[in-house]
Amino acid sequence: MEEIDHLGHERSKIEFDVEAMKIVWAGSQRALEVSDRISRLVASDPIFRKDDRTILSRKELFNTTLRKSAHAWKRIIELRLTEEEASRLRFYIDQPAFMDLHWGMFIPAIKGQGTEEQQKKWLPLAYKMQIIGCYAQTELGHGSNVQGLETTATFDPKTDEFILHSPTLTSSKWWPGGLGKASTHALIYSRLITDGQDHGVHGFIVQLRSLDDHLPLPGITIGDIGIKFGNGAYNSMDNGVLRFDHVRIPRDQMLMRVSQVTREGKYLQSDVPRQLVYGTMVYVRQTIVSDASCALSRAVCIATRYSAVRRQFGSQDGGPETQVIDYKTQQNRLFPLLASAYAYRFVGEWLKWLYTDVTQRLQANDFSTLPEAHACTAGLKSLTTSATADGIEECRKLCGGHGYLCSSGLPELFAVYIPACTYEGDNIVLLLQVSRFLMKTVSQLGSGIKPVGTTAYMGQVEHLMQCHCDVQRAEDWLKPSVILAAFQARAARMSVACAQNLSKFSSQEEGFAELSADLVEAAVAHCQLIVVTKYIEKLQQAIPGKGVKEQLAALCNIYALSLIHKHQGDFLANGCITPKQASLVNWQLRSLYAQVRPNVIGLVDAFNYTDHYLGSILGRYDGNVYPKLYEEAWKDPLNDSVVPDGYHEFIRPMLKQQLRTARL
Ligand SMILES: CCCCCCC/C=C/C(=O)SCCNC(=O)CCNC(=O)[C@H](O)C(C)(C)COP(=O)(O)OP(=O)(O)OC[C@H]1O[C@@H](n2cnc3c(N)ncnc32)[C@H](O)[C@@H]1OP(=O)(O)O
């Protein structure tokens, strides 16, 4: 049967080269080729089906995780996939699994914190999947406060071993993904004790389960922590609990790049800053920013395609009703999210560069950019995950009632995504780290230390405290220099105001505690400035393809102006813009919406997502929503029988009783 493209009329209106935009989104022609090939490979393999995930029991769901992971590994070996291709494969399988922690945290932690010798021993085993590792930092009693962890690793010089112990209930490891059922090994973050002295938290490689029968080793109690939010969703992951009862490991299983314990039990600290123990978190936070663009673009793709298919009201002379995407309110909610997806993509690319740069510097013992890397990864992780979680929920509402059906793909996407606001650092706790960095920068102004990198704008603080926005007409808001000046003035003024208020307290700690809400807002303003700046810098590069740069520029303006509109209180209160200029922002936004409207289907097609990856009837490429929704409903297990199973036991007696009562 001939397939009809219900979005064909939309696609015929697109004014730019979608294929060229696909390359921009993927990052390069080669990255697009890899993504395209691997996503199709996954979509065509029945083992990777996921349409039944929300109706599986926990055990069945976890079983599919094991099956999919084993099958993925088999395919990786058979097809000799590269590390990049294998990582794309896991991405498109789209099911949280122990493999994510093995490849995403266990291996990077050994690489970042292990000595060369330790890397030589452990990495080949991990790369060949001869051991499965997880990252076990968080405990029942402490997650954010890493220095408050209670698990101990006490050195025993008699046997040249560490003794791992969980002294209290709250010291039980709690949450690590992959720990519950799959991992054979873990990176345990634990207090190091030598000769009765506590040296704080360090990383240790510990074997948890037998490599022969998978049973826990002596002294180890281990299991899954239970069902989490949402059907399917993150429940495919075995987040675990772990307790140690005086478990012994050899001394060389402490990761010793940052500090060492000698055979005699002497504690030695190298020149490397102790914060490198937190290095894996910096790495993962950076990857989470790119992941935010993926999750948000996926929700936006669904909501955009469906908004072009869905019609309500406005029929004239019996003609078709209005596509809901043509309502300005729909555009005002949806288009800034589309723009954010692109903005996060580009800031994610930049953050990857920053991380690579800092890693190279660290290898050469240059630690100067570590504080900036920490602040940027922490802040952008927080900003992008919070906005993405809210954005996915907004996309669900943009799809009206049908968005609430699991077959829309949105409930599961939301449930899988929201813990990103908490894991790898609670978003508020991370913003407070950014504000510490900002307050330090402000306090050093005038001391001769020139702010660099993302805080370079603070170098012109005197100008930024007084400058006035140069906007007279709505079109003036399209000038990158005007946008940047407004965001810089707002961020600088909020940071300086916090610093001035902090100076009124007798101690820094007291001031930080009292002003933490303001400090968080200043950190958000700084992080939004980074995203806007990096998007504008991206547009200064050569971007080939008919109309591609124009569309990206329009989205950049939508991103920046919608933020000015949303946070206009900040911009007005600090005197960065006037009420008249704030109202011109809205005029310009409406005009930008009209400019991108014919292109929005092209802009979401450029994500190049297969229907399998999207997992949404509302977001189908062909827009054939209604027949497929109707078909899908009949697949629900409740519809296996016409009369429900409990009819004779519950419904019938109730009805009969009502009949008797009515007769009385
Ligand atoms: C691919 C994988 C898929 C993802 C799946 C998700 C799996 C999830 C995994 C996890 O969640 S793992 C557990 C993650 N846990 C956290 O993120 C905990 C959050 N807490 C922290 O990071 C820290 O404890 C803290 C909040 C930063 C505070 O640490 P601490 O009390 O030690 O530090 P401070 O006294 O505040 O600061 C001291 C000094 O160190 C600097 N700093 C802090 N962190 C880092 C870092 N990561 N890198 C570099 N520097 C860091 C901080 O800025 C301070 O600097 P100065 O002000 O002294 O200059």
Ligand SMILES: Cc1cc2nc3c(=O)[nH]c(=O)nc-3n(C[C@H](O)[C@H](O)[C@H](O)COP(=O)(O)OP(=O)(O)OC[C@H]3O[C@@H](n4cnc5c(N)ncnc54)[C@H](O)[C@@H]3O)c2cc1C
């Ligand atoms: C799905 C999922 C997967 C995870 N995977 C792993 C894993 O693989 N390995 C691992 O080790 N851990 C993992 N974690 C744990 C995760 O890293 C922690 O939950 C996270 O770091 C937050 O810490 P917490 O739970 O202690 O939150 P808390 O710190 O207890 O936060 C509770 C509330 O207190 C607030 N708060 C805390 N401190 C402050 C402060 N100083 N100032 C102001 N407000 C504050 C927070 O904002 C929050 O609102 C995972 C968690 C989840 C949900």
